[in-house]
Amino acid sequence: MSNATFPxxxxxxxxxxxxxxxxxxxxxxxxxxxxxxxxxxxDNESTVGQAIAESDVPREEIFLTTKIWHDQLQPDAFKAAVNESLRKLGTDYVDLLLIHWPSPEDEVPMVDYLNALSEAKASGKARHIGVSNFTTAQIDRAIDILGEGELFTNQIEVHPFLQNTVLIDHCQRQGIRVTGYMPLAVGKVMEDDTLKAIADSHEVSPAQITLAWLKARDITVIPSSTKAEHLKSNLEAFELELTADEMAQIGRLDRAERIANPDFAPNWDE
Structure with missing residues (x-):
């Protein structure tokens, strides 16, 4: 596993x-x-690039991730898509380049698009490479193709109502970081009685409890927010420590509630 930081x-x-x-x-x-x-x-890479360029933070201090959509996985199309993303982002490289979804029905062979992904890293256009929405079986196939230690992360949906334990444990055993998207279940965590009770005992919000729970599982989270107070409270959540009992209470909230489940999704792990 790379020693690179993953904020x-x-x-x-x-x-x-x-x-x-x-x-x-x-x-x-x-x-x-x-x-x-x-x-x-x-459809916002240009705006992301502009915001980074206009900020006071140097590009090299920012860990920037983008993802290639599943209709651009043929090797020639993939290469062009990477170049287009870099142009829109206004940068020579991304820190992490991901396959957004595995090719539906294996229309494009995994070996083809993962080799194209690897070439993007070899050319310096991506410092790290990874996948998103891959199942345990697909992770194993990817490791067979690329070798151990090449996949930086698998970005997957994970929150208290979809805990994805089998897949997360599998990735972490293989030295692959897990990135959790939709960590707050599009706001549903705010309505859960268990999370509210734990939050009350810490005098914080259910969202902060959820992020602290994910951090304790060694998962990198990428919540979105447009409000300064929420951005700040998300950071502060990482200072919270949950007890073993609180972790266990949250662990019992799993109900396999998947929010991101398009018709081209793979056959998910149970």
Whole structure:
């Protein structure tokens, strides 16, 4: 496993754009965030690039992630897509380049697009490479193709209601970091009685309890927010320590509730 830093938490940018996104990035950077996550599919790479360029934080201090969409996985298309992302982001490299979703029905052979991903790293266009929404079986195939230690992360949906324990344990045993998206279950954590009770005992919010629980599981999270107070409270969540009993209470909230489940998704792990 690489010793590169992977700032936690990061700032997710899904469904954000324009001046709202730009202000969110600038506010996050001013608060101390150093990890920004975007994707071609979000259609906001240009705005992300502008916000970084206009900030006072040097590019080399920011861990920048983008992802290639599943319709660009043919090797020639993949190479062009990487170049387009770099142009939009206004940078010569990204810190992390991900396959956003595995090719539906293996339309593009995994060996083809993972080798293209590896070539992006070899050329210096990506410092680290990884995947998103890969199952345990797909992770194993990817390791067979690329070798051990090449995959930096698997970015997956994880929150108290979809704990993804089998996949997370599998990745971590292989030395692959886990990045959790939708960590707050699109706000549903705020309504859960267990999380509210634990939050009350710490005098914090259920969102902060959730982020502290994910940190305790050694998961890097990328919540998005447009409000300065939420950006700040997300950072403060990482100072919380939960008891073993609190961790166990949250562990019992799993109900396999998957929010991101498009029709081209792989056959998920149970």
């Amino acid at each position: 936690n938490p990061g700032l997710g940018t899904f469904r954000l754009n324009g001046d709202t996104l730009k202000q969110s990035i600038k506010e996050a950077l001013s608060l101390g965030y150093r990890h920004i996550d975007t994707a071609q599919f979000y």
